[in-house]
Structures are given as structure tokens and as C-alpha cells.
Amino acid sequence: MIAYQLSIFAEDKPGRLAKVTGILKKGKINLRAITISTSDTFGVINVLVDDPEGARSILEEAGLTVSMKEVIAVVIEDRPGGLDRLVQLLLENGINVGNAYGFVLESRKKAVFVVDVGDQLEKTQRVLKEASLETLDAKALSAIEPFHYMNY
Amino acid sequence: MYWEKDIETIPREKLEALQLARLKESVAKASSSVFYGDLFRKIGLDPNDITTLEDVRKIPFTTKDDLRDHWPYGFLAVPKDDLVRMHSSSGTTGRATVIFHTLNDINEWTNIVARSMYMTGMRRSDVFQNIMTYGLFTGGLGFHYGAEKVGALIIPAGSGNSKRQIQLMQDFGTTAIHIIPSYALHLSSVFEEMGVDPKSDTQLAIAFLGAEPHSEKTREKIEQFYGLKAYNSYGLSEMDGPGVAFECPYQNGMHVWEDNFILEVVDPDTLEPVADGDGGELVMTTLLREGMPILRYRTKDLTRIIPGPCECGRTHRRIERIKGRTDDMLILKGVNIFPIQIEKKLMDIPGVGTNFLIVLEREGFNDLMIVKVEVQKEFFSGDLKQLEGLRRRIVEDLKSDILITPKVELVEPGTLPKSEGKAVRVIDNREE
The missing domain is CATH 3.30.2130.10 (VC0802-like)
Structure with missing residues (x-):
């Protein structure tokens, strides 16, 4: 997404x-x-x-x-190593990150890491899907309510 | 005291008779050029119609646009083989004006530069450091040849490399320098940095300031810091270059060498002569130029003639420090820049919006050109790298054209004042 x-x-x-x-x-x-x-x-x-x-x-x-x-907002785990898993995956697949930033969705549970991958958008989506990492689209982002988004 | 006593102190009536004789010759020479040949035919002017000095007014003005429109050879009055040198007033664009010289032209020019330098007290015992750009610009070579004619030892240092300049002054006992005023101010900070006091650690006695309009206050600052006498000079490549007008030891206005030039001051709007001593635009005619005579050239420089004789005994009239210009030409580090040049370059670069603004600042002792450029809305992709790339491209493109490295600032579309009609806005914050 x-x-x-x-x-x-x-x-x-x-x-x-x-x-x-x-x-x-x-x-x-x-x-x-x-x-x-x-x-x-x-x-x-x-x-x-x-x-x-x-x-x-x-x-x-x-x-x-x-x-x-267009950017990709990836849901990651809010714990040590959560971001590393994603970044290692991108590295393994030769995906370069131009710009990135993150924010916490639910403390100690979920965070979102937003990556701008330039023209590697489709490839990145595929890689994330294969790794079963969830991505959020505009609609999902707008549905975010602090602290309990994923629980509903 | 005088380089050529007879000519420098020549009684006015004799000087005017000499001017008339030379004017007739100059007009006759000019008529063999394409430009003046056509012009004289068109208005029905015969060189023999010039019978008094006032008859110079029968000749229409020549402008920088005329020079550009007949670039490069339209003003040549001699075969190309007779030329030995060219100079250019600015940049590398087709808009630059080019002036060609025969060997006699170079010799006459050299003579008035030598006369000017000698007037300020420079002699063959002097060591002259020429801190000016050598090249197309007339300031470097013009002074070089003049100093050589005086017989001084020349250090052709060229511009830049401040520490080496100071080292040269100390190593070889420089007594006279030719320098752009803003660079002289800049160099003073390098002196301080190096712990060298020009008053006690050098033998500097004379500075020739040129290539840049400057104030009396700037002169005073330079004289005080360096412990020397600083002389103002005036020149433009269309009239040879440096040496057109120069200060004598009384430092009260610049003597225009009237045996070489006819000097007029006109109202820039009506183009009628102003009353003696009133301000207006300086108009000049070459009297001895062979290769490229130029008649009644509108310099666009604003000044006035200082009435009355000078205490130094020279009869050649003096003009006051240049007050400004009638057009939008900018003079930065001796380089002539027209905002239109910058506009043309900018508009060729994808991503540049419709408006821009030129701001001139004095940063420390350096003149700085800041060009604020609106970014085109459609160009913006959200990528900072792309913006940075655009900024760098603008710097490079402008630098290659105006030969000065500007500081470029990208601004949001629609935030600069709209250019109305006369276009291009320039803000000059350099005045102290």
C-alpha cells in the first residue's frame, strides 16, 4: 500500500x-x-x-x-531491533532509502517507519509483502487513533 | 613634476585649437568605418563640416548598444592587419563590447597612463605592484604598460592570493600599488591576520585606486590603514581604459587628458549640454584613436566638471568622483554586469521561476552579489537534493557568464516583488 x-x-x-x-x-x-x-x-x-x-x-x-x-509507511515492532529488521531487509534487496522518518503508533508495540525509496517503489512493496510486513495507505493513516489503532 | 610639461600646462586656447585639429582628423578617420560611414551618409555630415569645437555637437551620440549592434568589426577604421590588441569590457557574452587597438593606439594610451602615474609622483626608482587582473580587462595591462614607460620596476602580481601579495610587498620593497578599493580594504584584514603593519613593515607610498566606484570615505580608510596617498582614477575600455582621467597630488577631482579626448557633460534626459559645473552624463570623443575612433560616446557615468584652474598648474579640466550611472549597469570587482545578462542566463535554466532579485552587499570588505531566484512551482518535487542541484547549476551558469561567483538563494514562488515594465530589480546595499 x-x-x-x-x-x-x-x-x-x-x-x-x-x-x-x-x-x-x-x-x-x-x-x-x-x-x-x-x-x-x-x-x-x-x-x-x-x-x-x-x-x-x-x-x-x-x-x-x-x-x-508516494512513500511507504511500514508498520514495525516498537522494540529493540524492530527497525533493524526492516532496514536489513531493504539492504539485502538493494533498496536505497532517500529519506525516512518514524513515529510510534502504540508504545512498546507498534511504530511506523516511513521510507522514500524513489523509483524502487514497486520492488519495495513486493519485498515487504513477501516478508509479511504491513504497510499503511492514506486511508489507514487517517484511521489511526492514538494508542489503540491496531486493537480495533 | 610633469611628464610632458608643454602639453599638461598648455594654455586653454592652444589646447582647444589642438583639439579641433585632432577632432577633424578623428572624424575623417571614423568615416572610413562601416558604422560612422553609414551614419554620416544618412545625416549628410561631411567631416569638413567640423570647423569649430562646438561642431562636435553635429555628430550624433554613440552608445554601448551601437557598439554591440556593430560587433565585432563595424567600428574598425583600419584594416584588421593593423590591429595589435583587443580588450573587452566584460564577460564572455555576445553583449560584451570589444575595442581594438593599433600599435599607435597602444602607445598613446600607454603615454597617458604614464603621464597619470608620473603626476602622482611615481618615478623609475619605484617598485610597482599591479594587483589587477591581467587579460581582457583593461586595468591590468593598461597600468602595466604605463608603469613600464615611467621606468618603474613592475611586479605583475595579478589579482588574488592575498598572503602572497603582502609577501611580495615585503620581499621586493613595493612602493606603489594598483588595486581595486574593495580589495584594498579586504587586504587590510589579511595584513592584520599576518601581523604585518603596512605603515612600518612596508614601503608603500602610493596607491592607484580604480575599476570600482568608491567614496571619499573609502579612500580615507585606505590612506590611513596603509599610510600612503591613494589616487582615484577613471577610465573605460571604450576610451582605452585606465588613464582617461586621473587625480593630481591635490586630490581634488580627476584631470581628463583633453589632448586625447573631448569631454562633454550633457543632461541625460534632454541630451543638451549642461551649464558649466553642473552635473550630468559624461560624453567622450577619442581624438587620437586610429583603430576604432569613437565619437561622442555616452559613458552613462554621472559627474560634473569642476570649474576653474587647478593649483597643480595643469590646464586639463577636472571631473568629480563618479556619482552613479544613468543605466542599470553594475560594477563589481571591475567587471561590468548588466542585470539583463543575469536574467537571460537564469531563464535558460529549467526550474527557475519568473522573478528574481539581485542584491549587492558588502561582506566584510568584499563585494558580494546575492541572486534570489524564485523556484518554478511545477519543478518542485519535494526533493531537497534536486533544489540543491538547481542552486548549484545557477551558481555555475552565472559564474561562467559574469565571471563572478554569486551567492544564489532559492525562494518560494510569488514571494519576490514582481518586475514591472523596466524589469529587473537591483538592491545595492554597498553604500556605507
């Missing part, structure tokens, strides 16, 4: 992140994860939200430059 990450181009100066979070708040968009990477005087804000399409349109309406990208 494929998840969608929004990337927002932002200059590296005060107020840019606040603008993004302000717009998302107004649009009642819930954030699953956020990362910021910066280079020199500019950077990219990556967000994983419960409603990617909706978020994209309100951000663009506000004049921001937004790009939507």
Missing part, C-alpha cells in the same frame, strides 16, 4: 513552519509526522497527514509550493 507525503518548499526563515501549521490547523488536518530538512537558505518541510489531498489544496491556496509524493 502506498501512502502520500506532502513536501512544502520553504525558505529557511522564521515564520515559515508556523504558516504551514497554521493552515493545517485551520483546515482541521491532523499531522502524523513532520520532518524538516534544510540546505543553505532554503529547505523542505515533509508532512504525513490524515488527509493528503485536502491538505495539499489548502496549502496551495495559501500560495505555498507543495509536492505530493
Whole structure:
């Protein structure tokens, strides 16, 4: 399954992140994860939200430059070695990770690791499926409720 | 005191008679070029129509665009075989203007540079370090030949490599330098870093400042730090290069060598001559140029003629420190840059949006060009590496064109002020 990450181009100066979070708040968009990477005087804000399409349109309406990208959100175990299992698997299959970040779903039980694998999307999905690792799509991500998602 | 006493102190009426005789010759020479030949035919001007000095006004102005439109040989008044050198005012684009010289042209140019240097007190006993770029730029070779004619020992150091510059000064007892003012300021910090005091540890006595507009305050700073006399100079490649106008020991305006050039100041809007001493655009005519005579050239530089004689005894009139320009040309480290050059380059790069902004800053003692570029919305894929690649490509492409490494900042689409009509915005924060 494929998840969608929004990337927002932002200059590296005060107020840019606040603008993004302000717009998302107004649009009642819930954030699953956020990362910021910066280079020199500019950077990219990556967000994983419960409603990617909706978020994209309100951000663009506000004049921001937004790009939507396919990423894979893999469910891993929230215990020592949980992430390592996934990463070793990717390595064995020659899959390169361009960007990645994670968040906890249910403490000590489940976490999500989001990977951007560029053009190796299909291959990665296949490898994960063979290894019986669960992936979440946009819908599943939006259904996440803190601490009890997998129990229902 | 004088390099050529007779000509430097020539009475005004004799100078003007000399100018008229030379103007007639210059116009006659020019008429054999494609550009002036066509122009004179079109307006029905016969070189014999020039009977007084005021008749120079019968000749239409020549602009930088004329030079570009007739690039490269349209202004040549001699066969190509008679040429011995070319110089260019800027960059590597087709927009650069190219000036060709015969051997006599080089000799006459060299003579006024020598005259200028001698005027400030430089002699054959001096050691002259030429801290200027040698090459297409006129500043390096122009001064080199002038100093050689004076008979000084030249250290052709070229630009850059600050520590070596200071080492050379100490090793060979440099007494005179030719340097861009911003670099002179930058070098002062390297002196401090190396623990060398130019006042006690070097024999520097004269600095020739050029290639960059600068303020009286900058001159004072340089004079104080180095413990020398700094002389302002004016030149442009269309009129040879350095040596067109130079300060004498009184440091009150730059003498224009009127035996070589006719000097006019006009209102940049009406193009009518301004009253004596009023400000306006400097217009110049070559009087001795063989290879490429240029008549009534609009320099776009704003200045005024300082009325009255100079205490030094020279009769050649003085112009004031250049106040600015009538067009948007930028002068950075001696390089002429037009914002349109930058625009052209940028618009060829995929991913660049519609607006950009040029900001000039003085960082420490260095002039810095910052180019803010809007990213095209469609280009953005969320990948930081891609943005970084775009930024680097812009730096490289601009550098290859304007010969200066700009700092490039990518900005969000729609955040820069829209360019209206006259386009391109430049913010110059270099004034102190």
C-alpha cells in the first residue's frame, strides 16, 4: 500500500513552519509526522497527514509550493531491533532509502517507519509483502487513533 | 613634476585649437568605418563640416548598444592587419563590447597612463605592484604598460592570493600599488591576520585606486590603514581604459587628458549640454584613436566638471568622483554586469521561476552579489537534493557568464516583488 507525503518548499526563515501549521490547523488536518530538512537558505518541510489531498489544496491556496509524493509507511515492532529488521531487509534487496522518518503508533508495540525509496517503489512493496510486513495507505493513516489503532 | 610639461600646462586656447585639429582628423578617420560611414551618409555630415569645437555637437551620440549592434568589426577604421590588441569590457557574452587597438593606439594610451602615474609622483626608482587582473580587462595591462614607460620596476602580481601579495610587498620593497578599493580594504584584514603593519613593515607610498566606484570615505580608510596617498582614477575600455582621467597630488577631482579626448557633460534626459559645473552624463570623443575612433560616446557615468584652474598648474579640466550611472549597469570587482545578462542566463535554466532579485552587499570588505531566484512551482518535487542541484547549476551558469561567483538563494514562488515594465530589480546595499 502506498501512502502520500506532502513536501512544502520553504525558505529557511522564521515564520515559515508556523504558516504551514497554521493552515493545517485551520483546515482541521491532523499531522502524523513532520520532518524538516534544510540546505543553505532554503529547505523542505515533509508532512504525513490524515488527509493528503485536502491538505495539499489548502496549502496551495495559501500560495505555498507543495509536492505530493508516494512513500511507504511500514508498520514495525516498537522494540529493540524492530527497525533493524526492516532496514536489513531493504539492504539485502538493494533498496536505497532517500529519506525516512518514524513515529510510534502504540508504545512498546507498534511504530511506523516511513521510507522514500524513489523509483524502487514497486520492488519495495513486493519485498515487504513477501516478508509479511504491513504497510499503511492514506486511508489507514487517517484511521489511526492514538494508542489503540491496531486493537480495533 | 610633469611628464610632458608643454602639453599638461598648455594654455586653454592652444589646447582647444589642438583639439579641433585632432577632432577633424578623428572624424575623417571614423568615416572610413562601416558604422560612422553609414551614419554620416544618412545625416549628410561631411567631416569638413567640423570647423569649430562646438561642431562636435553635429555628430550624433554613440552608445554601448551601437557598439554591440556593430560587433565585432563595424567600428574598425583600419584594416584588421593593423590591429595589435583587443580588450573587452566584460564577460564572455555576445553583449560584451570589444575595442581594438593599433600599435599607435597602444602607445598613446600607454603615454597617458604614464603621464597619470608620473603626476602622482611615481618615478623609475619605484617598485610597482599591479594587483589587477591581467587579460581582457583593461586595468591590468593598461597600468602595466604605463608603469613600464615611467621606468618603474613592475611586479605583475595579478589579482588574488592575498598572503602572497603582502609577501611580495615585503620581499621586493613595493612602493606603489594598483588595486581595486574593495580589495584594498579586504587586504587590510589579511595584513592584520599576518601581523604585518603596512605603515612600518612596508614601503608603500602610493596607491592607484580604480575599476570600482568608491567614496571619499573609502579612500580615507585606505590612506590611513596603509599610510600612503591613494589616487582615484577613471577610465573605460571604450576610451582605452585606465588613464582617461586621473587625480593630481591635490586630490581634488580627476584631470581628463583633453589632448586625447573631448569631454562633454550633457543632461541625460534632454541630451543638451549642461551649464558649466553642473552635473550630468559624461560624453567622450577619442581624438587620437586610429583603430576604432569613437565619437561622442555616452559613458552613462554621472559627474560634473569642476570649474576653474587647478593649483597643480595643469590646464586639463577636472571631473568629480563618479556619482552613479544613468543605466542599470553594475560594477563589481571591475567587471561590468548588466542585470539583463543575469536574467537571460537564469531563464535558460529549467526550474527557475519568473522573478528574481539581485542584491549587492558588502561582506566584510568584499563585494558580494546575492541572486534570489524564485523556484518554478511545477519543478518542485519535494526533493531537497534536486533544489540543491538547481542552486548549484545557477551558481555555475552565472559564474561562467559574469565571471563572478554569486551567492544564489532559492525562494518560494510569488514571494519576490514582481518586475514591472523596466524589469529587473537591483538592491545595492554597498553604500556605507
